[in-house]
Amino acid sequence: MSKYQINELYKDQSIHLKNLITRTGKKSIYDAVSQCSRCGYCETICPTYSITKREPISPRGRNQIIRQLIEGKIKEVDKAAEAIKTCLLCGACEDNCYGHVPTPDIILEAKREMTGHGNGLIYNFSIFILKHKKEFRYFIKMLFFLKKIGLANLSSILGLYHIIGLSSLDHAQKKLLNPPLKFLSEYLENDERLAQKEKINWIYFSSCGIEFIYTNVGLSTIELLIKIYGNGIFMQNHCCGLIAYNYGKLKDAKELALKNIEIYENIRNIYGNVKIIGDCSSCVAFLKNYKQLFDEDESIREKANNFSDNVLDILELIKLEHIEEHIDYDKIKKENLKITIHDSCRACHAQGIYSQTREALKPILKENLIEMKDSSNCCGGAGAYSFINPELSTKVLKDKIKNIANTQANIVIASSTSCFMQIQYGLKKYYPSAKIMHYTEFIKNIIK
Ligand code: SF4
Ligand code: SF4
Structure with missing residues (x-):
């Protein structure tokens, strides 16, 4: 065990996890971050490092900053804010690290100490309504109604979101293309x-x-x-x-x-x-x-x-043997479907799901399933990331759309709603000849 107690410098231990359950066993945050040998093997796989080539926003850089935070060498967490806030929490680094250093969990632990993060009016309001389902429904319906009648767009054109300091809301509403009025x-x-x-x-x-x-x-x-x-x-x-x-x-x-x-x-x-x-x-x-x-x-x-x-x-859950007897092969041929799969980070990196979708779809689609380059790279959606870090998120998105366009696919399959919103927005803007479909939407569409 290390000589450091977990979060010894942190004021309120109740806002932290005591231990992390990692791929190499249960560990304190300090022990987990100390496992980073600084080899740099993860650097090129990290989207934020690949784009910026800046060490503080690479997995290795982030781990070193957080280690120094715990050791008390950086006194104010806010100084490390950029490193922490710009992490997509995609988990690509953990997958590509020999020691499986759980960088996203380490980042989250530091995030819990960041002042000014998650304490704002918008966050507290969001959490209040998330906990109160009925109120949440009314609130969302009202927002969607405003969007449908064009009021959200009008606010955007007039720059109202920027004036009141909520630019992220403007980004969010722009990415919402077809809000439903029935949930x-x-x-x-x-x-x-x-x-x-x-x-x-x-x-x-x-x-x-x-x-x-x-x-x-x-x-x-x-x-x-x-x-x-x-x-x-x-x-x-x-x-x-x-x-x-x-x-x-x-x-x-x-x-x-x-x-x-x-x-x-x-x-x-x-x-x-x-x-x-x-x-x-x-x-x-x-x-x-x-x-x-x-x-x-x-x-x-x-x-x-x-x-x-x-x-x-x-x-x-879905296996080839469950669906193959129901498939409408004529439809696949007639509609000239060309499919590519985007592996959502939380499917491939967090749950190890990659081969399952290919095993179910490849025998059905054959050459109509075209693999894109770096299919498991993040799309830049990452929950609210695209609203909080719009510039970096857009750069990550453009790489993803370029890889999609190179396959000449007309359907992109994804499985996480933030990827869905992000890629849908990116396709509309940069590659409108393809549309996004969820895995189940796509399968339902090709069965009789
Ligand atoms: S996180 Fe892993 S791969 Fe990256 S520098 Fe540290 S030990 Fe190396
Ligand atoms: S979780 Fe993703 S963005 Fe964050 S350090 Fe790892 S690879 Fe980079």
Whole structure:
């Protein structure tokens, strides 16, 4: 063990994780960051370093800065703000590091100490409404209505967002192309096929992005689940807590996670352990991380572990043998579909999902599935990153769109809602001959 106590310089230990569950075992943050040997092997894979060639915003640079923060050599966390705030949390570095140094988790730990980060009015308001589902729905509907009638665009043209200091909101509303006025749960709560049965094979977890923005993705997932896997129910879950977690707000993230664990426990009392299926890879990766959130809490640990162990990304669930008999091969041929896959960071780096999508689709699509260069590189969406760091995010996005365009694909498949929004925006602007589809939307589209 190191001579340093975890967060010895930090004022409030309750805002931090005590230990990280890493790929090489449970470790204190200091032990985890000290594992970085400064070899630099991860540098070229890091999107922010590749673009800027600046050491402080590379994985190695970030780890060294955070190590110095813990050692007290940098007294003010804000001095390291750029290194911390510009990290996409994509996880490419961890995957490419021999020691699997968990840089994104280390960054998040530092983020929890950053003053002025996650304490603003917008964050607190967002978290309030995320915790209050009914109010959240009204609020989002009002925003979408304003967008539909052009008021959000008018505010943008007049520069109102910039005047009130909320440029990020302007970026956010511009990326929202087709906001729905009816949300996913409003469809699912009235769907008799999802009523309780004697036996169920799956539980559907709806993420906020799919619930409120990409409603059609959720509807496609439900259609596929019913058609291929039989009876199941809608979990009627709360936000997974990822937004709060990524803002460094551990307490809020735990509160939301606990609500979901309780819902699952109630379902479990009736049906036993049933797989929880999610279709936003970012949220799914975080649900699998509930283990980490409650590792120190004996009263919840077992339930949290059980919850996480039963979570599955829809990308992992769907196998070739489940779908091949339903495929409409004539349609694939007739529509001259050319497909490429963008591997969302939280699918490939956080969950190790890469080959599963190819194993399911390649035998069906054959030469119509064209691999893009660096398919597992981040698109620059990364949750709210594209709103907070628009310039860097746009540079990362342009690289992604260039790689897509080089395949001449007309459909790009993705599985995380922030990738979805980011790539949809990028395609419209730089390569309009392709459209984005979620994995389940695409499969539903090619089955009879
Ligand atoms: S994070 Fe890993 S790959 Fe990168 S410099 Fe440190 S030890 Fe090397
Ligand atoms: S998580 Fe991504 S952006 Fe952050 S240091 Fe690692 S590779 Fe770079």
